[in-house]
Amino acid sequence: MTTFKDQLNLANTNELNRLLADMKFGDFVRSMPVTLSKQAPVAGSTSNGNLTTIDVIHLPNDCKAACVLRACVRAGSTTGELTSIAHDTTPSTTDVAVTPNGDIAFNHGTDAVTDVDVVFVPQVGDIVQLTLPVVTGVMTLPAAMVAQGVLLLLDATVLAGTTLGPKIILAPVASTGLPATTKAQLTSNKSTVSFNNSTDAVTMATVTLLLAPAVSTFAKLGADAV
Numbered sequence: 001m002t003t004f005k006d007q008l009n010l011a012n013t014n015e016l017n018r019l020l021a022d023m024k025f026g027d028f029v030r031s032m033p034v035t036l037s038k039q040a041p042v043a044g045s046t047s048n049g050n051l052t053t054i055d056v057i058h059l060p061n062d063c064k065a066a067c068v069l070r071a072c073v074r075a076g077s078t079t080g081e082l083t084s085i086a087h088d089t090t091p092s093t094t095d096v097a098v099t100p101n102g103d104i105a106f107n108h109g110t111d112a113v114t115d116v117d118v119v120f121v122p123q124v125g126d127i128v129q130l131t132l133p134v135v136t137g138v139m140t141l142p143a144a145m146v147a148q149g150v151l152l153l154l155d156a157t158v159l160a161g162t163t164l165g166p167k168i169i170l171a172p173v174a175s176t177g178l179p180a181t182t183k184a185q186l187t188s189n190k191s192t193v194s195f196n197n198s199t200d201a202v203t204m205a206t207v208t209l210l211l212a213p214a215v216s217t218f219a220k221l222g223a224d225a226v
Contacts, residue, residue: 003222003223004019004022004023004220004221004222004223005221022220023215023217023220023221027213027217030122032122033121033122034119035117035118036119039116041056041104041113041114042055043108044056046182048103049101049103049154049167050099050105053090053109054105055107055111056099056104056106057116058103059103061210062127063122064101064102064123064152065102065104065123066098066102066122067084067087067098067120068084068097068098068118068119068120069084069119069120070084070118070119071084071096071116072118073111074117075113075114075115076113077110077112078094078107082095082106083095085097088172091111094111095107096118100152100153100172101152101154102154102210123151123152124217125152125211125213126210127154127208127210127211129206130206130207130209131159131204132204132205132207133203133204134193134195134203136197137178137194137197137202138194139192139194139195139205140192141190141191141193141209146190148212149212150209150211151211151212153185153186153207154169154209154210155167155207155208156195156205156208157205157206158195158200158204158205159204159205159206160202160204161201162201163196163200167183168183168184170183170184172187172188173185173188178194178195178198183196184207193207
């Protein structure tokens, strides 16, 4: 059996363009581990979708973090190597974490990081943006997107309601309760987006989601070549 990977290794110039396009080679390169040097984190805010108790490296939507492999602080109230903790966990002092919308987070109150080197693995996926109604604080996502697999809520902006504008993204939750004002979050099965209803009274919002890749590079490379 000749696999797609075998065909790439042959590097046949008559086939290479097609093979690279078929596997979305640009997406593949974007998914490789990233090294960022001398980064200056910014304060978390509604504009970047993060809590104000943290500082973040705000990453582009097509290169959000899945996990942090290493973070070494050059300057701040805390310096040296940080401990990478679980995704969606608010970092304590000397911790580094990935926020619910895929940014890289540091503790603001004690660490005050101003210069840091990080190595992280990007979260692979397809970006989609959609505008949908919100009913009693809940936006129901299209079944096709849920079936493909929602990975992250990258951002949420309220277009109609009492409190308009971008929201801070919280970790997905299993309960049916709604978040506090100015916040938005996925439910744990990632089929709906929840907004505050009592204060924000959202009726229409735009969300940007990261979905599981429609084309899996892992599966593609091992499949029969065509």
